[in-house]
Amino acid sequence: MNYFVEAIAWVLDPANWGGPSGIAVRLTQHLAISAIVLLLASAIALPIGMLIGHTGRGKHAAVMVSGGLRALPTLGVLTLFGLWLGIGLRAPVLALLILAIPPLLAGAYAGFESVDRRTIDAARAMGMRERQIIGRVELPIGLPILVGGVRSAALQIIATATLAAYIADEGLGRFLFEGLKTRDYAEMLGGSLLVIALALVVDGAFALVQRFVVPTGVRLARASRGGSAAAGREARIRTTSARRSITEGNPT
Template structure:
C-alpha cells in the first residue's frame, strides 16, 4: 500500500469518524473551538486599538512595528515558553495563538478606517454626527470589508497553527499529527493534514463570501465598472 492509499484509507475508515471522543469529528470541533476563541480574544484587543489609531491618525508607525515583529515570532517557541510558565493545557497555546492573530486583525481594522476618504468624514461631522454615530454609520460600513479581511487572514493563520496546541497537552487535530509522528502512522499523519487543509479552505471560502457581502454595493459596482473599462 503506497502513501496515498494509506492516507485515504485512514481518512475514510469507519473508526476514524466513530464517536469515541478521539474521532476526527470531535477533534475537528475542538480545533475549531480553539481557533475561534483565539481569534475572538484577539479581535477584542485589536479592533478597538486599530480603530483608535486609524481614527486619530496617531501611532500609525506602531502598526507596522507590531505587525512585523509579531509575525516574526516563532509560534512553537511561544507555546514552549508559555508552557514552561503556566504549565501544560490550553492556556499556553491560547496565548500564543492570540498573539499570532492580533497583527492581521489590527492591520485590517487600521487599514479599513484610514482608507476612508477624509471628505466623507468631514461631511458626516458637518451633519452633526457624534463619534458613536460616525462609527456605526460611516466607519463600520466603509471599513467592514477590510476588517473582515483581517479576521479572515487571522483565522487561516490560527487554524493552520492550532495543531501545536497538542504539543503542550491540549487537544485539537494536532493530537492526530503528533500521534502519527510518534507511532510512525503515515496514513494518520497525512490524512489529518489533508483534513486540516480542507477545513482551512472551507473557512477561507466562508470569509471570502462574508468579505464580499461586507463591501458596500456602490464600491462593488464601482470596482466592476473600472474592471470593465480596463478590459475595453
C-alpha cells in the same frame, strides 16, 4: 503516492471518526480552540486598529508591534508558556493570540484608512458625532478590508492550532504528533489533510462574507468606475484603429 492513498483511506475509515479520540472530537476541539482565540484576539486588536485608523495616530507603533509579534516563533513561544503555565489550553491560547493579533490589527486600521477623508469631512459637516462617523461611515466602507484581516487571522490560527496538541493534547494536531511517534505516516498525512480541508472551508466562508459586506453604494460606485474605464479603453481602441486606417489609406 501510496501514503496519500493510505491517508485518504484513513480519513474515510468510519472507525477513525468515533470515540473520545476520533476525528469528530478532534475536529470539534480544533474549531473550538480556533474560535476562542479568534474572538479574544478580535476583542483586543479590532478596537485598537479602528481607533488608529480613525484618528491616524499610533500607526507606526502599531506597525512596529505587529512586525515584532509576527517575528516571534510560535513553537518557541508555546514552549515558554507551557513551561510557565503547565499542561492545558492556556499556553496554546496565549501563543495563538500573539499570532492572531497582527493581521487583525492591520486589517482594522487599513480598512478605516481606506475611507476617503472627504467622506468623513462631509459627515462631520452634517453634524455627525465621531462615534456615528465610526459606526455609520468608516465601519461599513472599511468592513471588506477588516473582514479580510479576520480571514487571514482565522487561517493562521487554524493552521497553527495543530501545535495545541504539543501542550494540551487537543485538536487535529494530535494525529500529527501521534503519527510521528508511531511512524504512522498515513495518520500524519490524514491529519494534515483534515487541517487543510478545514482551512479551505473557513476561507471560503469568509470569502463569501467579505463579498457580501461591501455596501451597495460602494459596489455601484466600483461598477460605475469599471464601466467608465471600459468605455475609455474602448474609445482609445477605436481612436487607434481610426488612426491606423487613415495612415494606411493615406501613406506619406
